Amino acid sequence: MKFTPLTLVMALFIAGCAKSNIDRKNPNYAKVDYEDVKTTFEPLPEKLVDTSNKVAAAQVKLGKKLYFEKALSLANDISCNSCHMLDKYGVDNEPTSPGHKGQRGDRNSPTVYNAGLHIAQFWDGRAEDLKAQAKGPILNPVEMAIPDEETAVKRLRNIEGYADMFKAAFPKSKSPMTYDNMAEAIAQFEKNLLTPSRFDDYLKGNQDALSEDEKEGLRVFSEVGCTSCHNGVAIGGGLYQKIGLEIPYDTEDKGRFNVTKDNDDMYFFKVPSLRNITKTGPYFHDGKVKTLEEAVVLMGKHQLGVDLKPGEVEAIMAFLDSLTGEIPDYENM
Numbered sequence: 015m016k017f018t019p020l021t022l023v024m025a026l027f028i029a030g031c032a033k034s035n036i037d038r039k040n041p042n043y044a045k046v047d048y049e050d051v052k053t054t055f056e057p058l059p060e061k062l063v064d065t066s067n068k069v070a071a072a073q074v075k076l077g078k079k080l081y082f083e084k085a086l087s088l089a090n091d092i093s094c095n096s097c098h099m100l101d102k103y104g105v106d107n108e109p110t111s112p113g114h115k116g117q118r119g120d121r122n123s124p125t126v127y128n129a130g131l132h133i134a135q136f137w138d139g140r141a142e143d144l145k146a147q148a149k150g151p152i153l154n155p156v157e158m159a160i161p162d163e164e165t166a167v168k169r170l171r172n173i174e175g176y177a178d179m180f181k182a183a184f185p186k187s188k189s190p191m192t193y194d195n196m197a198e199a200i201a202q203f204e205k206n207l208l209t210p211s212r213f214d215d216y217l218k219g220n221q222d223a224l225s226e227d228e229k230e231g232l233r234v235f236s237e238v239g240c241t242s243c244h245n246g247v248a249i250g251g252g253l254y255q256k257i258g259l260e261i262p263y264d265t266e267d268k269g270r271f272n273v274t275k276d277n278d279d280m281y282f283f284k285v286p287s288l289r290n291i292t293k294t295g296p297y298f299h300d301g302k303v304k305t306l307e308e309a310v311v312l313m314g315k316h317q318l319g320v321d322l323k324p325g326e327v328e329a330i331m332a333f334l335d336s337l338t339g340e341i342p343d344y345e346n347m
Contacts, residue, residue, distance in 0.1 A: 077203025109301030114159035122301035132251035144201035209339030231333025260319030
């Protein structure tokens with residue numbers, strides 16, 4: 015049989031439909047309560063730091079330079095961007111990230127994008143905000159391994175240009191170049207690392223921004239109970255939850271218990287944001303889950319006590335794809 019371009023396209027379309035597990039004959043297919051969706055989720059703000067303010071703009075500019083500064087690591091080979099790559103949706107796609115002398119921690123490096131919208135930082139929430147988080151890895155012997163705050167600041171003083179940038183960013187400080195101000199500047203830069211997606215367009219009123227399959231995925235996502243944890247502006251990041259809530263999940267990591275020493279926090283972790291989730295694998299706190307499809311199945315089982323059907327998994331995957339946003343022009347911030 016000879017295929018014309020049109021018949022070839024039709025054949026590929028039919029073949030694609032035949033392989034799909036999404037039940038488009040379901041009478042509830044793609045029927046989403048839009049008003050309910052708007053009460054469950056929120057669109058991203060345009061920015062969290064107003065860079066029309068001269069001082070704020072100077073802090074963001076300084077923070078961007080510091081974010082890429084390898085002198086903040088003992089061997090001058092690691093920066094914030096090494097583990098949280100801005101051109102790769104804020105991650106390095108490693109199960110755990112290599113640090114000083116190739117050492118690896120025991121948790122997956124989460125994306126920095128949209129992190130300013132979370133209730134706290136790190137999987138266990140041990141840093142209350144981005145500023146507190148920025149101080150940690152630099153002094154961590156497994157990560158950047160700088161021995162103390164004074165050493166970090168001394169290194170910055172020895173680099174031309176930083177003195178003037180700190181003075182512009184913190185004009186009211188008698189000694190602008192401090193470790194605290196360094197962390198503040200990095201945090202200010204990171205706050206504006208936001209990734210608006212088609213789902214944000216949908217939330218703002220453009221109901222054609224999502225395909226019918228994506229709307230079906232949103233319906234399934236909501237009906238099976240995913241929104242009990244993954245909601246709000248970050249679609250996660252707003253609370254702590256026990257991994258293995260319904261069916262125990264095999265992990266030696268005690269999660270938030272290591273911070274609070276409260277038995278009620280045993281195996282609790284900050285719920286990850288699902289924004290850009292198709293780009294930020296591998297998954298879970300230990301980075302042991304390689305594919306998003308597997309992660310969806312495991313979450314259904316362990317968190318919801320549900321054995322998701324293939325069509326439900328495919329639908330949820332379609333919805334999650336709509337959460338992939340645009341990487342901001344960080345080079346010009």
